[in-house]
Amino acid sequence: MRFGIFGGPSRNERSDADAYHEFVEMVVEAEDAGFFGVYLVEHHFTGRGQLSSSLILLSHLAARTSTIRLGAAVVVVPWHNPLMIAEQAGVIDVLSKGRLDLGLGRGYRDYEFRGFGIDIDSAQDRLDEAVAVIRRAWKDETRFSFEGKYWHFDDVTVEPRPVQQPHPPLWMGAGSPESIARAAREGWKLYLDQVGTIDLSIERTKIYRETREAMGAPYSPRDVILTRSLRVARSSADREGLVERQMDSLRMLAESTRPPSEGGRNLFYSAPEARRETVEAASIIGTPDECIERLKRLEAGGVEQVAFYGATAEELRFFQREVMPAFK
16 A cells, blocks of 8 residues: 545645645655655635646646656646646656646536636536547647537647656546446546545445456556545544544535535535544544554555545654554
């Protein structure tokens, strides 16, 4: 099993500048500590300082690191020109010497679509069309044209060519059995969410693996990344405080998904009355021994990559000292 970082800078009560610079230094330190990748989200209009330009930050991280994988989790495609995504991804892959993992998604926050003036009901169609453009752009070096419902391109080519050929690995976030099976059939690698229980995450990984194997397609445990909150207690007495902290994090995620003006309630991050159960069932939380036990359960179920969100640099250092040696 190996471990990564998920999310992005978190402003909390700091300035945006401090949050971004501290996050970059944390990633540099995490690379030295043996973390395998950093996977950045994209969000807009929250008022909470969430990361809005993942590809720009990944480009900066490419210059500051040398081995860690650099992932988008995900670029919300309906808000972007697909040729620009392909070009910018190519630049990052070149500058990082082939370390980009490109996650592409449809988006799900209503108010972000309203902010950009895009109908959320068109999101899936926009994603499918844009992915067709991106795949065509990377198919070969010849010029091409494209005529779709949302995009029209005439006599274009994408530069630079990525180092990873035919293109950087493409990742998709999925949760339902149908969407996981579709991702497997279409050759996507898979991000799994942070709030599914351990047993559910193992079952989802199994669906993906069995779909690939049924097709006769190659499968590796490194085709799946599970995102989890990380709350390692220094003692059993500290545990309750971490549970409360994670419950507050779920509340903030729900409010960021659906702002307070709309009730701040999104059941994906669990209803308020169920937040404690969600924390206990899904998080990597507790003493080092408890965290090791939870991660060993995932490992035994075929999950070999876990990317953590919400951890500070000091918490990652503690995790490195007290938990990571159990997985050497």
